[in-house]
Amino acid sequence: MTESDRELSAMVQELWDNDINRMKPGTDYRISLQGKAGDVMSVNDDQDGIGSPLFSYVDESMFKKETFLAFISLLDNYESDTGVPEIVTPEEEAENHKFLDAITQTPTMKIAHKYLVEKHLSPEDMTEFKQQLYRIWFELYARRGSSRPDSSGFEHVFVGETRGGRTVIGFHNWIQLYLQEKLGHIDYKGYSVSAGSPQPDENKHILALQFSWKNGIKPKGSIFVGVSPEFEFALYTLCFLSSPNERVKVSFSIYNVEIVCHHYNQKHIGTTYPVLLKYQAA
Numbered sequence: 001m002t003e004s005d006r007e008l009s010a011m012v013q014e015l016w017d018n019d020i021n022r023m024k025p026g027t028d029y030r031i032s033l034q035g036k037a038g039d040v041m042s043v044n045d046d047q048d049g050i051g052s053p054l055f056s057y058v059d060e061s062m063f064k065k066e067t068f069l070a071f072i073s074l075l076d077n078y079e080s081d082t083g084v085p086e087i088v089t090p091e092e093e094a095e096n097h098k099f100l101d102a103i104t105q106t107p108t109m110k111i112a113h114k115y116l117v118e119k120h121l122s123p124e125d126m127t128e129f130k131q132q133l134y135r136i137w138f139e140l141y142a143r144r145g146s147s148r149p150d151s152s153g154f155e156h157v158f159v160g161e162t163r164g165g166r167t168v169i170g171f172h173n174w175i176q177l178y179l180q181e182k183l184g185h186i187d188y189k190g191y192s193v194s195a196g197s198p199q200p201d202e203n204k205h206i207l208a209l210q211f212s213w214k215n216g217i218k219p220k221g222s223i224f225v226g227v228s229p230e231f232e233f234a235l236y237t238l239c240f241l242s243s244p245n246e247r248v249k250v251s252f253s254i255y256n257v258e259i260v261c262h263h264y265n266q267k268h269i270g271t272t273y274p275v276l277l278k279y280q281a282a
Contacts, residue, residue: 005159008248008250009182012252014111014240015112015231016252019108021106023059023226025202026202026203028058028226030057030200031207035050035191053181054211055182062134069102070103073195074099077213099229106230112238116129136152137233138152148201156271157170157272157273160173160213160218165215169220173223186211187213189209201279204255205225221273222273222276223273243261248261256278256279257274257277260272
C-alpha cells in the first residue's frame with residue numbers, strides 16, 4: 001500500500017466512523033445469501049438454485065431520514081437504456097440540488113470536504129463545492145456508442161443502466177437494489193466470489209452478486225450494503241478527486257477494499273464501486 005493509499009485509508013476510516021446513518025446488519029436489515037451464482041445465464045433461467053430474494057428484511061423507517069429521502073427521490077429520474085437521451089426537468093434538477101444540500105450537512109461529507117479543501121482539490125466555498133459535486137455526478141455525458149448525452153455518474157453508479165436491452169451496467173447501490181427487488185424487477189441469482197477473495201458474509205457490509213433487472217443480466221456486481229448514501233457519495237468523491245489511479249486500495253474497519261473509480265473525460269465519474277479483497281484480522 002502506497003503512502004497516498006494509507007492517507008486515503010485514514011480518511012475512509014474517519015468517514016466510516018462518522019457514518020451515523022449506517023444501518024446495522026441483522027438488526028436494521030437482513031440479507032439471505034443462499035447459493036453461489038453460476039455462469040452467466042438467461043434472464044428467464046429459473047435453475048439458479050436461489051429461491052428467495054436477497055433482502056429478507058429492511059427497516060424502512062430509516063428511509064425517512066433526510067438523506068435517504070432525498071436520495072430515493074432521484075431514483076426514478078432516469079431512462080435506463082443507454083443511447084436514449086436524458087431530459088432533466090426543472091423538478092428533477094431541483095431534486096438533485098436538494099440531495100446535495102442534504103448530504104453536505106452530514107458529518108461524512110463535511111469530513112470529505114475539509115480534506116479536499118486542504119489538498120486544494122475542492123473549493124472551500126460550499127456553493128462552489130456543491131457545483132463541483134453536481135458537475136462530477138449529475139452533469140450528463142454521452143456513454144460509449146451514443147451520440148447524445150444519455151448518462152451521468154449518478155445514474156450509472158446508483159441507479160443502473162441497460163445496454164442493448166440485455167446487459168445491466170453500473171447499478172452498485174443497495175437501496176436501489178432493495179427497492180427494485182421489492183417491486184419484483186430484480187431476480188437475485190446468487191453471490192459471487194473471485195479467486196483469492198473471502199467468502200461473503202451476511203453480517204458484513206460488502207457483497208459481490210449476480211442478478212437480472214429489466215430483461216438484462218448483471219453478471220457480477222459489487223456493492224456496499226447498509227451504508228448511507230452520504231458515505232458512498234463522500235467515499236467515491238474522495239477517490240475520484242484525490243487519485244489519478246482507477247484502482248485505489250483502502251483499509252478501514254475490518255475491510256481491505258479496492259475502490260474502482262473510472263474517470264470520464266477527467267470531469268465526470270464513469271463508474272465506481274468497491275471490490276472486497278479480504279477481511280482484516282480482528
